[in-house]
Amino acid sequence: MPPLIEVENLAKTYYRRRLAGPREEVRALDGVSFSISRGTTLAIVGESGSGKSTLALCLACLERPASGCIRFGEKDILQAGEKDLRAIRRNIQLIFQDPGSSFNPRWKVLEILIEPLALQGNFSRDEMRLRARALLEQVGLSSSMEEKLPSELSGGQRQRLAIARTLMLEPKLLILDEALSALDCSVQAQIANLLVELQSSLGMTYLFITHDLAMAAHLADEIAVMSKGRIVEQGEPDRILRQPENGVTRELLAAVPRLDFAGTRVPES
Amino acid sequence: MVPILEVRDLQVAYRSRSGDLFRALEGVSFYVEPGEVLGILGESGSGKSTLAVSLLGLFPRNSIVAKGAVLFQGRDLLKIEPEQLQAIRGKSISLIFQEPSVSLHPTMRVGRQVRQVLVAHRMGDRGELDRRTSEVFETLFGQDAERIVRSYPHQLSGGQRQRVLIAQAIACRPSVLVADEPTASLDPTTQMEILGVFRELQKSLGLTMIFITHNPALLSGFADRLLVLYGGRIVELGPATGVLASPKHPYTQALFRSIPSLDEAHDARKRNLPAIPRDSNLSSPPRSSCPFEPRCPERMEICKSEDPRFVNLSDSHVVSCFKYEGQ
Numbered sequence: 001m002p003p004l005i006e007v008e009n010l011a012k013t014y015y016r017r018r019l020a021g022p023r024e025e026v027r028a029l030d031g032v033s034f035s036i037s038r039g040t041t042l043a044i045v046g047e048s049g050s051g052k053s054t055l056a057l058c059l060a061c062l063e064r065p066a067s068g069c070i071r072f073g074e075k076d077i078l079q080a081g082e083k084d085l086r087a088i089r090r091n092i093q094l095i096f097q098d099p100g101s102s103f104n105p106r107w108k109v110l111e112i113l114i115e116p117l118a119l120q121g122n123f124s125r126d127e128m129r130l131r132a133r134a135l136l137e138q139v140g141l142s143s144s145m146e147e148k149l150p151s152e153l154s155g156g157q158r159q160r161l162a163i164a165r166t167l168m169l170e171p172k173l174l175i176l177d178e179a180l181s182a183l184d185c186s187v188q189a190q191i192a193n194l195l196v197e198l199q200s201s202l203g204m205t206y207l208f209i210t211h212d213l214a215m216a217a218h219l220a221d222e223i224a225v226m227s228k229g230r231i232v233e234q235g236e237p238d239r240i241l242r243q244p245e246n247g248v249t250r251e252l253l254a255a256v257p258r259l260d261f262a263g264t265r266v267p268e269s
Numbered sequence: 270m271v272p273i274l275e276v277r278d279l280q281v282a283y284r285s286r287s288g289d290l291f292r293a294l295e296g297v298s299f300y301v302e303p304g305e306v307l308g309i310l311g312e313s314g315s316g317k318s319t320l321a322v323s324l325l326g327l328f329p330r331n332s333i334v335a336k337g338a339v340l341f342q343g344r345d346l347l348k349i350e351p352e353q354l355q356a357i358r359g360k361s362i363s364l365i366f367q368e369p370s371v372s373l374h375p376t377m378r379v380g381r382q383v384r385q386v387l388v389a390h391r392m393g394d395r396g397e398l399d400r401r402t403s404e405v406f407e408t409l410f411g412q413d414a415e416r417i418v419r420s421y422p423h424q425l426s427g428g429q430r431q432r433v434l435i436a437q438a439i440a441c442r443p444s445v446l447v448a449d450e451p452t453a454s455l456d457p458t459t460q461m462e463i464l465g466v467f468r469e470l471q472k473s474l475g476l477t478m479i480f481i482t483h484n485p486a487l488l489s490g491f492a493d494r495l496l497v498l499y500g501g502r503i504v505e506l507g508p509a510t511g512v513l514a515s516p517k518h519p520y521t522q523a524l525f526r527s528i529p530s531l532d533e534a535h536d537a538r539k540r541n542l543p544a545i546p547r548d549s550n551l552s553s554p555p556r557s558s559c560p561f562e563p564r565c566p567e568r569m570e571i572c573k574s575e576d577p578r579f580v581n582l583s584d585s586h587v588v589s590c591f592k593y594e595g596q
Contacts, residue, residue: 041539047456047457047458047459048427048456154313154314154548155313156548157548184312184313184483185312185483185484185485185524185527185528186312186523186524186527186544186545187312188527188528189527189528189529189542189543189544189545190544190545192529192542192544193541193542193544196539196540196541197541211456211457212457213457213531214528214529214530214531214533215529217529217531217533217538218529218533218537218538218539218542219538219539221539237538238535241531251458252457252458253531254461255456255457255458255460255461256457256486256531257457257460257461257484257486257487257489258486258489258530258531259485259486259489259513259525259528259530260489260513260514260530
């Protein structure tokens with residue numbers, strides 16, 4: 001079976017004007033290639049500046065790479081016309097670290113959920129409400145939340161709402177960009193479980209972008225380590241954790257705070 | 270040893286706009302020894318941030334301090350005159366928050382921002398202020414000190430900005446440093462680096478540190494003692510190694526179980542993590558009951574109707590749970 005999404009040699013450079021001298025060139029993506037099979041999770045692990053967020057934006061069609069190819073289904077996203085792009089955008093949804101800022105603070109939960117379908121214009125009010133309520137339940141939010149404002153929800157509840165909202169359009173690929181990072185530890189576990197369950201029941205495919213190597217290893221079928229716009233290592237979680245080959249991977253591993261750390265932390269000198 | 274900081278039966282509540290009372294801290298008591306690192310483990314809604322600001326007497330307008338005392342070197346910070354509190358805050362007790370990107374003035378060089386703290390506390394004449402500023406930058410930046418002093422926040426990395434915040438906090442050589450999620454917005458390697466900075470400062474300056482976080486792994490190998498906060502109350506307190514290796518309170522145990530470990534067995538991957546069920550109740554739990562009862566896998570009838578009392582387990586490890594009564 002062909003992969004759901006195939007990325008080949010993606011490149012993107014940002015230019016920054018400096019006060020004096022020539023402009024600065026930042027190679028956010030420097031030849032990135034990978035593919036994700038249907039119903040699986042690829043985790044992209046890296047620190048800030050590695051290019052992982054730029055990758056998320058390019059795949060979600062919010063940024064245009066300078067060169068390379070993104071094949072989704074049979075279509076090359078970068079060559080697609082507006083009509084095809086609209087369909088593609090529906091199928092690739094993005095969830096950020098801070099869902100709160102993507103919700104209209106004056107809208108109630110039900111309205112927030114209905115909006116993506118309302119924009120499509122193909123459904124009656126009742127149909128949309130029905131679907132919204134079904135999804136609320138699916139993500140573990142009670143129907144009593146319908147009338148609440150985003151500010152009345154906890155961080156975990158807001159993230160569940162963000163997931164429900166993306167599911168309204170029945171996407172095939174969900175890109176999660178540090179989606180768990182701002183949540184408390186115990187809430188991360190709840191949302192991680194929800195993601196696993198949705199993958200199993202809906203066949204969701206995930207691109208899970210994070211700097212949390214332990215969570216990546218827990219959720220992913222494959223891990224790709226990014227640094228300076230490139231993938232420096234890729235493989236199954238067990239292999240990456242037990243036999244890291246690249247220096248960046250080893251550094252990231254060493255930086256994971258461990259509950260069972262036996263010694264005393266030695267400060268960097 | 271005489272504790273440098275002592276919190277006695279602190280009760281703080283907030284009045285919302287609709288008039289509802291939210292009890293953030295419900296009778297918290299603990300002490301801190303000079304030179305130790307006390308880790309406070311708490312998630313959102315546990316009262317940890319209220320506790321952090323309480324230690325400096327920085328209560329927001331809508332708060333009500335119903336009861337309690339915060340004794341610093343024997344003086345109750347909740348009862349002294351505002352001018353006296355002003356002199357202590359920033360100079361003897363300092364607080365570091367989470368977001369360095371919003372805490373620094375964007376159009377002022379960072380050297381000057383640190384110097385301002387010294388000016389505010391009248392730490393000497395111009396020469397003395399310059400000397401102290403250089404000194405603290407050297408402590409935190411080593412050879413890069415001269416370049417960093419002249420930089421603007423946007424020219425610095427996240428880790429460097431956090432070091433500037435730390436510089437501000439220690440400029441006046443406080444005896445106590447309270448840090449509330451100081452590494453939350455940082456990358457893992459930068460996070461480790463900053464933890465190392467804290468450890469180094471703590472040793473070289475004899476600082477007493479109170480490190481507040483929701484991530485218990487950060488306290489491992491760092492904190493001397495660990496205090497677990499849930500629903501505005503202390504549920505467990507003891508030597509860090511003991512609490513981390515062998516947690517006793519059902520909440521602490523459930524929390525540690527829910528965190529994915531690097532050593533996870535292959536067939537545990539992509540399976541359910543043993544998450545704590547339901548949400549921690551954002552509104553005040555009823556008084557006279559255990560705040561964790563609704564989610565506790567080991568709850569008993571008594572947990573709903575009475576306040577759990579502290580039980581002394583071995584080695585200055587206490588836990589507030591009916592499970593241990595009668596032991």
